[in-house]
Amino acid sequence: MAKNESGFFELVHEVAKLIPYGRVTTYGAIARYLGTGKSARMVGWAMNASHANPEIPAHRVVNSSGLLTGKAHFETPDRMQELLNDEGVLVKDNQVQDFKELFWDPSKELSL
DNA sequence: ATTCTGACGTGGG
DNA sequence: CCCCACGCCAGAA
Numbered sequence: 001m002a003k004n005e006s007g008f009f010e011l012v013h014e015v016a017k018l019i020p021y022g023r024v025t026t027y028g029a030i031a032r033y034l035g036t037g038k039s040a041r042m043v044g045w046a047m048n049a050s051h052a053n054p055e056i057p058a059h060r061v062v063n064s065s066g067l068l069t070g071k072a073h074f075e076t077p078d079r080m081q082e083l084l085n086d087e088g089v090l091v092k093d094n095q096v097q098d099f100k101e102l103f104w105d106p107s108k109e110l111s112l
Numbered sequence: 113a114t115t116c117t118g119a120c121g122t123g124g125g
Numbered sequence: 126c127c128c129c130a131c132g133c134c135a136g137a138a
Contacts, residue, residue: 008135027120031133039134044119046135063120070119 008036012046013053015106019060022087023104024096026064033107044070059083066099 015030027047028040036042043061047070050056059080063069071080071094081091090097 031120036134038121038132040120041118041133042120042135045117047119050119058119061119064122068119073119 008034008042009046009049012043013050013056016047016050016056016058016061018106018110019057019104022089022102024060024062024066024084024089024099024102025104025106026062026066028064029103029105029107030061033105033110048073057083060087060089060104062096062099066096066103068094068096 011034012030015033019025026040027043031037031040031043034043047056047058047061050058058070059068059074061070068080068084068091071077074080081094084091084096089102096102
């Protein structure tokens with residue numbers, strides 16, 4: 001693993017796997033951490049490949065608003081909220097409660 | 113090479 | 126609060 005995969009996914013996947021239990025992050029935060037900057041779309045897109053990597057908690061990745069935008073891409077639309085709820089992350093109307101507190105910024109946490 | 117599409121982000125009306 | 130447009134860049138057809 002960690003064999004310098006030139007693939008953009010690999011970078012996103014590794015960061016996603018670093019997301020602590022019961023925490024959430026945003027596409028933009030990951031994109032920023034990778035240096036992609038504004039290309040937050042690429043992050044979400046890379047998450048599409050996460051289907052091949054069950055170790056990647058895509059449910060912990062939400063948009064800047066804390067909305068479960070990618071829930072539609074899960075096995076079932078309710079699966080994402082279900083998983084988050086199981087981790088202690090309260091979700092209401094596709095929106096993460098206390099998102100600000102649960103927000104885990106890689107470029108910030110990993111930078112310490 | 114060209115075109116299109118995105119699980120986004122930010123800003124403006 | 127809602128809707129629209131632009132930027133951004135990597136990969137697939």
